[in-house]
Amino acid sequence: MKKTLFLAVLSVIVFLGVALAETGVKKRRPLPFEYGRVVINNYSEGARLAPVVFDHWQHRMNFTCRVCHVDIGFAMEAEATDIRAVDNMSGYYCGTCHDGKKAFSSCELDFGLKSTETCDRCHSLGKKVERKFDFAETTRGLPKERFGNGIDWERAEDEGKITPSDYIEGVSIKRDQLVVQKDFLLDAKVEGMPEIIFSHKKHTVWNGCELCHPEIFIGIKRGTTKYSMVDIYEGRFCGACHGSVAFPLLDCQRCHTQKVQ
Amino acid sequence: MKKIIFFALIGVCGLGMLAGSMFPDSPGTVFAADDWKQEFAEVCGKTQNAMEFTPEELRSLINRCIRLEERLNELNGPQGSERKVYATRLKMCKELYIYTLEYREKEK
Amino acid sequence: MAKILFAAVLFCLLTAVSFAGKIPDPEELGKVVLNNTSSRAGMAPVVFDHWLHRAKFTCRLCHVDIGFAMQRGETGITADFNMQGLYCGSCHDGKREIEEKTIFASCAEKATGEERKQCARCHSRGAEGQREYQFETFTGNFPRLPGGHSLDWEKAEEEGIIKLIDFLPGISFHRDPLKAQEDFSIEVTTWASDVIFSHSKHAVWNGCELCHPEIFPSAKKGTVQYSMFQIMRGEYCGACHINVAFSIWICNKCHTKPVR
Numbered sequence: 001m002k003k004t005l006f007l008a009v010l011s012v013i014v015f016l017g018v019a020l021a022e023t024g025v026k027k028r029r030p031l032p033f034e035y036g037r038v039v040i041n042n043y044s045e046g047a048r049l050a051p052v053v054f055d056h057w058q059h060r061m062n063f064t065c066r067v068c069h070v071d072i073g074f075a076m077e078a079e080a081t082d083i084r085a086v087d088n089m090s091g092y093y094c095g096t097c098h099d100g101k102k103a104f105s106s107c108e109l110d111f112g113l114k115s116t117e118t119c120d121r122c123h124s125l126g127k128k129v130e131r132k133f134d135f136a137e138t139t140r141g142l143p144k145e146r147f148g149n150g151i152d153w154e155r156a157e158d159e160g161k162i163t164p165s166d167y168i169e170g171v172s173i174k175r176d177q178l179v180v181q182k183d184f185l186l187d188a189k190v191e192g193m194p195e196i197i198f199s200h201k202k203h204t205v206w207n208g209c210e211l212c213h214p215e216i217f218i219g220i221k222r223g224t225t226k227y228s229m230v231d232i233y234e235g236r237f238c239g240a241c242h243g244s245v246a247f248p249l250l251d252c253q254r255c256h257t258q259k260v261q
Numbered sequence: 262m263k264k265i266i267f268f269a270l271i272g273v274c275g276l277g278m279l280a281g282s283m284f285p286d287s288p289g290t291v292f293a294a295d296d297w298k299q300e301f302a303e304v305c306g307k308t309q310n311a312m313e314f315t316p317e318e319l320r321s322l323i324n325r326c327i328r329l330e331e332r333l334n335e336l337n338g339p340q341g342s343e344r345k346v347y348a349t350r351l352k353m354c355k356e357l358y359i360y361t362l363e364y365r366e367k368e369k
Numbered sequence: 370m371a372k373i374l375f376a377a378v379l380f381c382l383l384t385a386v387s388f389a390g391k392i393p394d395p396e397e398l399g400k401v402v403l404n405n406t407s408s409r410a411g412m413a414p415v416v417f418d419h420w421l422h423r424a425k426f427t428c429r430l431c432h433v434d435i436g437f438a439m440q441r442g443e444t445g446i447t448a449d450f451n452m453q454g455l456y457c458g459s460c461h462d463g464k465r466e467i468e469e470k471t472i473f474a475s476c477a478e479k480a481t482g483e484e485r486k487q488c489a490r491c492h493s494r495g496a497e498g499q500r501e502y503q504f505e506t507f508t509g510n511f512p513r514l515p516g517g518h519s520l521d522w523e524k525a526e527e528e529g530i531i532k533l534i535d536f537l538p539g540i541s542f543h544r545d546p547l548k549a550q551e552d553f554s555i556e557v558t559t560w561a562s563d564v565i566f567s568h569s570k571h572a573v574w575n576g577c578e579l580c581h582p583e584i585f586p587s588a589k590k591g592t593v594q595y596s597m598f599q600i601m602r603g604e605y606c607g608a609c610h611i612n613v614a615f616s617i618w619i620c621n622k623c624h625t626k627p628v629r
Binding site for chain 1: 308311342343349353
């Protein structure tokens with residue numbers, strides 16, 4: 001009896017170990033249309049609505065990262081922004097554009113069956129909602145790349161196939177041209193791995209300065225902050241974007257480009 | 262007579278100073294209604310040139326950010342959303358200027 | 370003294386017997402049964418034999434380029450995805466040609482009686498006998514590992530018996546190869562000999578992305594600590610060497626360094 005109990009407990013632990021293993025196993029990779037998906041559930045369930053599913057790719061085609069994450073003020077972590085329906089209805093956060101004029105209206109206090117179709121466009125976790133814009137259709141002509149959304153967003157913009165807007169009337173501040181900082185080299189810690197050429201220009205085109213400094217990169221001078229791939233995989237530093245929305249960390253050679261002489 | 266006038270004048274000045282000290286420090290600018298938004302646009306619309314400013318200019322910008330923060334704290338009620346959003350934007354803007362100032366100072 | 374000796378010999382014999390019994394039959398090794406939605410759709414669960422694909426493609430192609438996970442039920446393959454050209458549908462679309470052969474399409478919205486026979490090529494749990502390629506005939510001339518039991522895929526490739534495809538147009542992207550790291554030894558804390566890990570042997574079929582960072586999170590040796598317990602559970606080395614690559618029960622394939 002004791003032996004059976006012991007074996008039973010042991011098997012449960014082993015099973016849980018396999019089921020919940022985070023490292024050491026190869027889990028499912030998000031499909032191109034799923035990559036960049038954020039689930040937001042600060043208050044949805046409390047309001048008896050399905051949590052919000054936000055897919056970055058659609059917005060990414062039409063706006064720079066800066067417009068949402070600096071001008072509108074979205075945080076860069078799921079549920080950290082604390083978006084409420086009342087914020088949206090007042091014309092903030094999602095409501096900045098989703099006001100019924102620039103894009104479909106988001107949120108209303110008096111929602112019911114009549115508004116379900118609109119609510120479901122965002123509050124769709126676990127529901128079979130047919131999206132208005134199909135990923136494959138919408139991104140058909142865009143240049144392809146490995147992993148992530150499977151799209152070379154940089155080249156798409158260079159080729160004029162997408163023109164992300166960097167200004168929203170009434171929200172963004174009219175600015176002068178950005179003064180771009182120089183590119184620089186980062187050494188790889190593992191011997192033999194190509195060095196990284198970090199391009200400020202490529203990043204500032206979409207992000208401006210405030211998005212990264214000082215919140216993500218606090219070190220004033222290059223080399224002040226020591227970090228490694230372990231930090232990056234855990235979502236810090238480069239991993240803040242390249243873990244879930246920008247081209248993923250799985251694609252080593254996108255950053256490790258400079259062969260060591 | 263002269264003594265009385267003299268001391269009266271001192272008394273008036275003293276009262277004046279006392280009265281003046283009871284008022285909070287002058288913010289330099291007092292924002293009326295939505296004028297703070299214009300100030301915000303002026304201050305935070307310069308972040309892309311942050312690396313070009315002198316330390317003095319950066320300090321001035323940071324001070325203007327702090328004033329704006331104080332003004333924002335007065336926003337409440339239905340304008341809670343406005344405060345939340347602008348507080349985030351202002352924080353990013355101020356911290357960038359502080360970051361750049363530190364860089365300038367370390368450079369010396 | 371004699372009793373102890375007898376017990377020791379008996380222990381070794383029993384261990385050897387139990388270990389021998391554990392090495393899977395080469396035809397069974399790598400067999401994966403998939404049933405995310407098959408039963409619910411009224412189809413037999415899918416039986417995927419690794420050996421045929423393994424003889425044609427590198428591990429990297431399916432597990433990195435196409436994006437299959439490496440745990441049972443983890444990928445979440447559905448007929449919809451296949452029909453969209455994802456997962457199995459990357460090749461099984463009725464159009465792709467590999468080695469001058471058109472690969473049969475996987476999954477359809479509706480299937481008539483005749484077409485259902487095609488479904489049964491994969492949805493074959495319970496009727497595994499009807500395969501186009503038979504294991505014995507296909508692998509008849511493959512070299513075997515010492516013991517004559519398991520297949521020696523490494524040698525099969527060296528001898529040119531199999532030639533693996535590592536690139537699929539429309540799915541794969543060209544990348545400059547990264548320099549393979551040097552071989553290194555992993556110190557073992559128990560009575561077993563140290564392991565000599567060969568990066569070059571693994572990178573030939575896997576590239577870097579298959580293992581890093583998901584299976585082996587760190588690039589620096591020694592950062593991640595693990596033991597045979599985790600390996601036996603299918604983590605780290607066990608991600609491949611339990612179910613598909615040469616069995617973990619062939620100890621001396623890894624524990625090769627002579628004991629000091």
